[in-house]
Amino acid sequence: PAIESKRLRIGMQKSGRLSTESQALLTSCGLKINLREQRLIAHVENMPIDILRVRDDDIPGLVMDGVCDLGIIGENVLEEVSLQRQIDNESAEYDVLARLDFGGCRLSIAVPQEEEYQGASSLEGKTIATTYPRLLTRYLKQQGVNARVVMLTGSVEVAPRAGLADAICDLVSTGATLEANGLKEAEVIYRSKAVLIQRKGLNDAQHLKLINKLMPRIQGVMQANE
Ligand code: PRT
Numbered sequence: 001p002a003i004e005s006k007r008l009r010i011g012m013q014k015s016g017r018l019s020t021e022s023q024a025l026l027t028s029c030g031l032k033i034n035l036r037e038q039r040l041i042a043h044v045e046n047m048p049i050d051i052l053r054v055r056d057d058d059i060p061g062l063v064m065d066g067v068c069d070l071g072i073i074g075e076n077v078l079e080e081v082s083l084q085r086q087i088d089n090e091s092a093e094y095d096v097l098a099r100l101d102f103g104g105c106r107l108s109i110a111v112p113q114e115e116e117y118q119g120a121s122s123l124e125g126k127t128i129a130t131t132y133p134r135l136l137t138r139y140l141k142q143q144g145v146n147a148r149v150v151m152l153t154g155s156v157e158v159a160p161r162a163g164l165a166d167a168i169c170d171l172v173s174t175g176a177t178l179e180a181n182g183l184k185e186a187e188v189i190y191r192s193k194a195v196l197i198q199r200k201g202l203n204d205a206q207h208l209k210l211i212n213k214l215m216p217r218i219q220g221v222m223q224a225n226e
């Protein structure tokens, strides 16, 4: 054919807590991914698919803007970006194809260990540092609590000791990081796992056919892991 049909694009984290398992999932589905080079785009050798390897924070926007057809992303980042884009009047739509069996964590408010915590009202008037200002603001609003939200993109757990904040709102899995920083988990505000998302309005027949072929394999891999 004169015009080769476009390759399906899947966004996944290049390196970090989701990358190994995202890659393993796709490999288990039969994709032969050439990841030898540290390239942004990896070609799948045996299917018309390209893998875009990016920072996790970029994945929701790439799918919502239609640059990627599919993406593998933590619900925490997906929801945060989605809320921000709604505020900014940018497209924030996507479909969830599957909730995956990795990347599990919770977004929690934590306070200094010596502090007495008696529910969300204890946060009234406090300053809370977080990388997830939209999710935290939504929670505080729901609780009717007035607190100051300070955005930090890293080292959130040291903010109270450094005198930058009274409390934090950060991701937790074992709780070891909180403990090592003299903090205790006070409130879980969001529970997250990795999800496979698809861009809204995807209607290319070849792409849909390919996705319909991949989905049972993904379900099969997850059942085998149970
Ligand atoms: O570079 P890039 O932007 O792509 O990566 P990143 O550094 O922003 O993200 P990364 O790789 O750290 O995490 C990617 C995703 O993994 C998160 O958005 C979550 O969906 C998920 N995830 C699962 C976690 C954790 N578990 C987790 N434990 N993300 C972060 N953590 C942090 C936690 O905040 C703490 O600082 O890991 C530390 C250890 O946790 P504890 O509780 O076991 O001590």
Ligand code: ZN
Pocket: 055, 056, 057
């Ligand atoms: Zn990130």
